[in-house]
Amino acid sequence: MRKKLLTSLLLLLAVSLCQxxxxxxxxxxVVVTDTGITSWMLTSTALVLLMVPGLAMFYGGLVRxxxxxxxxxxxxxxxxxxxxxxxxxxxxxxFGPGIxxxxxxxxxxxxxxxxxxxAIMSTHIPEYVFAMFQGKFAIITPAxxxxxxxxxxxxxxxAVFIALxxxxxxxxICHWVWASDGFLxxxxxxxxxxxxxxxxxxxxxxxTALVAAxxxxxxxxxxxxxxQPNNLVMTLIGAGLLWVGWFGFNAGSAIASNLATARALTxxxxxxxxxxxxxxxxxxxxxxxxxxxxxxxGILAGLxxxxxxxxxxxxxxxxxxxxxxxxxxxxxILIKNKLGYDDSLDAFGVHGVGGIVGALxxxxxxxxxxxxxxxVKVGGSWTVWQQLGVQATAVGVTIVYAAFMxxxxxxxxxxxxxxxxxxxxxxxxxxHSMHGEHGYGxxxxx
Amino acid sequence: MKLITAIIQPDRLDxxxxxxxxxxxxxxxxxxxxxxxRQEDIEIYRGQKIAPNLxxxxxxxxxxxxxxxxxxxxxxxxxxxxxxxxIGDGKIFITPLEECIRIRTRERGGRAI
Numbered sequence: 118m119r120k121k122l123l124t125s126l127l128l129l130l131a132v133s134l135c136q137x138x139x140x141x142x143x144x145x146x147v148v149v150t151d152t153g154i155t156s157w158m159l160t161s162t163a164l165v166l167l168m169v170p171g172l173a174m175f176y177g178g179l180v181r182x183x184x185x186x187x188x189x190x191x192x193x194x195x196x197x198x199x200x201x202x203x204x205x206x207x208x209x210x211x212f213g214p215g216i217x218x219x220x221x222x223x224x225x226x227x228x229x230x231x232x233x234x235x236a237i238m239s240t241h242i243p244e245y246v247f248a249m250f251q252g253k254f255a256i257i258t259p260a261x262x263x264x265x266x267x268x269x270x271x272x273x274x275x276a277v278f279i280a281l282x283x284x285x286x287x288x289x290i291c292h293w294v295w296a297s298d299g300f301l302x303x304x305x306x307x308x309x310x311x312x313x314x315x316x317x318x319x320x321x322x323x324x325t326a327l328v329a330a331x332x333x334x335x336x337x338x339x340x341x342x343x344x345q346p347n348n349l350v351m352t353l354i355g356a357g358l359l360w361v362g363w364f365g366f367n368a369g370s371a372i373a374s375n376l377a378t379a380r381a382l383t384x385x386x387x388x389x390x391x392x393x394x395x396x397x398x399x400x401x402x403x404x405x406x407x408x409x410x411x412x413x414x415g416i417l418a419g420l421x422x423x424x425x426x427x428x429x430x431x432x433x434x435x436x437x438x439x440x441x442x443x444x445x446x447x448x449x450i451l452i453k454n455k456l457g458y459d460d461s462l463d464a465f466g467v468h469g470v471g472g473i474v475g476a477l478x479x480x481x482x483x484x485x486x487x488x489x490x491x492x493v494k495v496g497g498s499w500t501v502w503q504q505l506g507v508q509a510t511a512v513g514v515t516i517v518y519a520a521f522m523x524x525x526x527x528x529x530x531x532x533x534x535x536x537x538x539x540x541x542x543x544x545x546x547x548x549h550s551m552h553g554e555h556g557y558g559x560x561x562x563x
Numbered sequence: 564m565k566l567i568t569a570i571i572q573p574d575r576l577d578x579x580x581x582x583x584x585x586x587x588x589x590x591x592x593x594x595x596x597x598x599x600x601r602q603e604d605i606e607i608y609r610g611q612k613i614a615p616n617l618x619x620x621x622x623x624x625x626x627x628x629x630x631x632x633x634x635x636x637x638x639x640x641x642x643x644x645x646x647x648x649x650i651g652d653g654k655i656f657i658t659p660l661e662e663c664i665r666i667r668t669r670e671r672g673g674r675a676i
Contacts, residue, residue, distance in 0.1 A: 183573070183574070183577075544574075544578055544581075545574035545575070545577075546574060546577075549573070549574040550574070555573065555619060
């Protein structure tokens with residue numbers, strides 16, 4: 118009897134406590150951290166950073182032995198330089214409220230991230246997590262460009278170039294597309310669709326890569342001399358790390374841990390596999406052999422194309438985008454070889470072309486619910502072609518701005534510090550001439 | 564017939580290879596080797612300057628008929644030299660070559676080179 122009384126008392130206490138709890142939460146509408154979302158965003162942040170050494174390995178394996186350290190250093194330099202620049206000013210320039218007529222963001226409270234020490238965002242994650250997550254995108258984007266002028270740039274010139282590029286190209290485009298007051302974010306019914314960086318990351322870096330390859334000229338001896346990859350094993354490991362990291366890149370971009378995340382993760386997986394599969398089939402038909410580099414390129418093409426689309430397409434659309442990207446990128450590389458310009462590691466051929474294909478073709482595969490929502494927002498109808506117009510505007514603006522600004526920056530750096538290395542240094546290799554090291558020392562008995 | 568063996572610095576390999584091709588010496592074997600002559604290799608390792616006791620070098624082997632010895636040697640000397648008078652540009656060894664056989668045709672002697 119006593120026991121029963123005690124239990125009922127305890128129950129009553131528990132119930133009243135619970136009620137009090139809910140009452141408190143309702144009364145104080147303070148945004149609190151959601152541990153589930155925060156955990157996934159922390160994981161995503163780490164996964165996106167993992168892509169940078171992945172890219173270093175991917176690019177590093179593709180160059181000649183004498184340039185392996187120099188090429189991997191391009192990715193690592195981006196981790197170091199943008200790693201410093203982003204918390205200092207990059208986050209503020211990208212995600213601060215628009216200044217100069219919305220050309221770029223700025224808020225002095227974001228300088229050195231000093232104003233966000235206590236901030237919890239409306240997405241229920243600490244703002245630190247968002248700032249760091251976005252910082253990884255800012256790191257990998259300049260690193261992608263390095264593929265276009267591999268084996269022939271001065272390290273100091275490269276370091277200055279990516280710092281300037283991050284400030285004058287990445288931050289404005291990032292602000293237009295992703296900041297809540299950016300003009301491309303608010304274009305049309307529901308904004309230009311760029312889920313995880315089709316325009317901001319891949320088109321901007323791809324176009325810059327093309328401009329840089331044209332401006333700096335060919336490598337010595339290209340295309341007459343065969344320039345074979347020094348280590349395709351490393352390239353494959355790099356491609357694998359990029360694929361893994363891309364789950365953070367895309368599925369993290371929902372800034373959530375819910376249905377949207379699951380959708381992004383699924384289409385990312387499907388597009389990567391479809392891209393690689395398509396590339397493999399094309400090679401088997403054309404050459405009778407599937408190359409490992411072809412599979413790696415197909416993985417990347419598929420991943421690049423699904424990046425802008427991961428929030429709006431279904432798996433069938435992911436199949437189509439992956440396959441389309443592989444076909445277009447494969448063709449772009451064939452055309453490059455005919456034209457004879459030296460985009461050494463196909464930064465434009467994969468990231469530029471794949472990004473453009475993804476950002477434009479995604480409109481044909483948008484899930485009906487999204488289109489219906491967009492129609493409601495404009496209070497009428499919203500067609501695929503209208504959205505294509507919005508996408509084309511975003512792509513066009515990115516291409517024109519990135520090309521124009523990059524050319525100015527390349528010109529400035531080339532004329533002051535020097536970007537293209539001397540013929541003698543190029544023959545010796547970047548490892549010796551730029552870093553005083555060599556990549557595969559352990560193979561020799563020293 | 565002579566066997567010309569040159570030990571050069573790795574950063575001069577492309578210079579030497581291209582100069583040899585220009586001089587019509589196209590048959591060449593290249594290997595990575597380590598060793599030490601009189602040079603001390605100074606590289607930077609975590610901010611410390613270190614001097615490893617065995618230094619990476621490139622070894623080039625070229626078998627030539629007697630009339631090509633001089634042009635081959637001159638080309639290598641010219642292309643492998645850093646031109647600053649520092650120790651470490653390498654060495655060239657010339658040894659008599661008793662026989663040479665092309666495996667595919669079984670040709671022997673000067674024609675097989």
